[in-house]
Amino acid sequence: MTADNARSDKRLELVRLIIFCVLSALPFVAVPFLREHYGEPICTGEAANSSGISLFLTIGMISPSVANILTRLITREDFKDCRLGLNLKQENVKYYVAAFAVKIAEAFAGALLVWGIFLRDVPLSELFNKDFFSMGLPTLLAMISFALTGIVMFFGEEFGWRGYMMPKLLKLTSKPAALIIGGIIWGLWHAPIIVQGHNFGLDYPFFPWLGILLMCFDCTMENCFYTLLSERTKSVFPAVICHGVNNQCGISVAITVLFSEAALLSFEMPQHFSIILSLIITVPITVVGITSFVLFCRDKRKGSR
Amino acid sequence: MAGLLYKELVLNKKALLLTSGVAAVMTVYILLMSATSIPEDMSELTIIFAAIYFIMFFMVGFLQTEFFRKDESFKWCGFVTSTPKAARGQVQCKYYAVLIANVVMLSWLSLVDSVAAAFGASSMSTMLHVLFWGQLLINAIEFPFSLRFGVDKGTNIKMGLVLSLVLAAIIYGLFGDISFLTSDDAVENIAKFFSGDGMGLLGMWFIGLLPWVALAAYILSCKLSEKLYLKGVESYDG
Numbered sequence: 032m033t034a035d036n037a038r039s040d041k042r043l044e045l046v047r048l049i050i051f052c053v054l055s056a057l058p059f060v061a062v063p064f065l066r067e068h069y070g071e072p073i074c075t076g077e078a079a080n081s082s083g084i085s086l087f088l089t090i091g092m093i094s095p096s097v098a099n100i101l102t103r104l105i106t107r108e109d110f111k112d113c114r115l116g117l118n119l120k121q122e123n124v125k126y127y128v129a130a131f132a133v134k135i136a137e138a139f140a141g142a143l144l145v146w147g148i149f150l151r152d153v154p155l156s157e158l159f160n161k162d163f164f165s166m167g168l169p170t171l172l173a174m175i176s177f178a179l180t181g182i183v184m185f186f187g188e189e190f191g192w193r194g195y196m197m198p199k200l201l202k203l204t205s206k207p208a209a210l211i212i213g214g215i216i217w218g219l220w221h222a223p224i225i226v227q228g229h230n231f232g233l234d235y236p237f238f239p240w241l242g243i244l245l246m247c248f249d250c251t252m253e254n255c256f257y258t259l260l261s262e263r264t265k266s267v268f269p270a271v272i273c274h275g276v277n278n279q280c281g282i283s284v285a286i287t288v289l290f291s292e293a294a295l296l297s298f299e300m301p302q303h304f305s306i307i308l309s310l311i312i313t314v315p316i317t318v319v320g321i322t323s324f325v326l327f328c329r330d331k332r333k334g335s336r
Numbered sequence: 337m338a339g340l341l342y343k344e345l346v347l348n349k350k351a352l353l354l355t356s357g358v359a360a361v362m363t364v365y366i367l368l369m370s371a372t373s374i375p376e377d378m379s380e381l382t383i384i385f386a387a388i389y390f391i392m393f394f395m396v397g398f399l400q401t402e403f404f405r406k407d408e409s410f411k412w413c414g415f416v417t418s419t420p421k422a423a424r425g426q427v428q429c430k431y432y433a434v435l436i437a438n439v440v441m442l443s444w445l446s447l448v449d450s451v452a453a454a455f456g457a458s459s460m461s462t463m464l465h466v467l468f469w470g471q472l473l474i475n476a477i478e479f480p481f482s483l484r485f486g487v488d489k490g491t492n493i494k495m496g497l498v499l500s501l502v503l504a505a506i507i508y509g510l511f512g513d514i515s516f517l518t519s520d521d522a523v524e525n526i527a528k529f530f531s532g533d534g535m536g537l538l539g540m541w542f543i544g545l546l547p548w549v550a551l552a553a554y555i556l557s558c559k560l561s562e563k564l565y566l567k568g569v570e571s572y573d574g
Contacts, residue, residue, distance in 0.1 A: 082456070083454045116337070170544075171544070182439070
């Protein structure tokens with residue numbers, strides 16, 4: 032009887048997860064129609080700069096949260112364990128700080144890799160931005176502060192992925208499998224817009240499959256870190272902050288604030304630079320991801336699944 | 337905490353409905369004006385929208401005053417202090433409630449701004465950013481006074497702060513460079529100011545540091561209010 036109950040509970044959780052995934056992906060049904068309307072891929076060129084596409088992407092980013100709420104209502108699940116508290120206890124403060132610090136460190140590590148690969152020939156005296164403290168730093172602070180203010184969009188994703196999907200996956204399967212499957216689902220969710228040029232553009236080898244694969248890999252690594260933060264604090268907000276800082280203060284911002292204008296102008300952009308840059312930033316993301324994966328899977332604390 | 341927050345929601349239903357009603361009307365106005373205006377009118381519209389966003393945050397300021405006023409009762413404060421949450425929980429609940437109200441308004445206005453921008457209006461995300469964090473900073477100064485000396489005193493402090501800013505702007509107007517206001521492009525210049533276009537270095541520092549200063553002030557203000565709360569309770573009626 033107990034085994035039967037456990038099996039039927041798991042079946043119910045699986046059904047909920049499927050409903051959630053379908054509802055999260057629903058807005059992207061509009062992508063082919065938008066492509067038709069704009070006459071070009073919607074994430075590149077003039078279409079990408081239009082306010083209509085910005086609005087569509089904003090709605091897309093909120094859809095996982097809406098899916099969370101709708102799934103709970105449809106399947107008559109309660110709203111306990113929504114992870115909406117801040118849980119700002121002393122032992123959790125370090126996770127909130129890590130949410131900022133790790134992402135900024137990743138961006139700068141990526142920038143240093145760009146230096147190592149493409150800017151080695153630039154003399155050190157000309158490489159770094161001499162106005163870093165007067166111009167670079169305020170720009171970086173402004174971007175981070177906009178990440179805080181844009182919290183609603185990033186909350187829109189994280190309330191769905193870390194607030195609903197990951198707890199469900201952790202109930203259904205082992206920790207390693209949950210982290211990997213969750214990352215792949217999150218990566219594949221981006222697939223309709225990657226085909227439209229999001230993140231990587233259109234002109235890279237094996238388009239769009241390489242882009243989708245890279246996105247799945249990056250999302251899996253990111254998922255490890257975000258899940259570690261949200262499971263340790265029992266709150267989605269560290270992951271929200273992390274996501275915001277990741278989107279607003281990526282490698283491009285780090286390159287712009289760290290290196291001088293002369294160094295950047297001397298740089299000859301290779302073909303397929305977007306995807307190359309994404310591959311470069313994957314290195315620090317992977318380091319953080321693997322570390323988080325190990326820390327999370329080894330966690331034998333009371334209360335951790 | 338959830339229980340105390342639910343209490344805030346129930347006790348302040350009317351104020352919440354009023355704020356929501358005003359927000360709904362303003363939203364419809366913004367969207368209609370954005371959809372039906374010609375590009376040449378966008379600068380004037382930006383200024384009107386800036387005023388509307390300011391009014392919406394002012395409405396939240398009115399709402400948060402009600403959060404504090406409703407609990408200015410000696411019996412209630414005595415009761416809640418005897419519960420496991422104690423005075424600390426009561427104070428934290430107020431701060432959370434105000435933060436949630438401001439975040440909800442910011443989220444709603446950000447969405448409205450995105451839709452208005454889709455229709456061709458200028459995006460005002462920078463101004464929303466400043467309004468949100470500026471409101472939190474002013475709250476951080478006001479709330480300890482509200483809890484220690486009463487809501488009326490706290491509101492007076494807030495008005496004093498706002499009037500100081502207005503006075504500073506007037507003094508700047510008297511002695512500073514206001515050529516951007518007197519030129520032929522005055523309307524466009526004001527619209528650019530509100531939408532954050534062409535922000536200088538000082539503006540970037542201000543935008544970058546404001547959230548951190550506001551957050552730190554808000555947290556410290558909460559800690560201070562926890563210490564002052566019971567002293568303030570002694571002066572309440574009922």
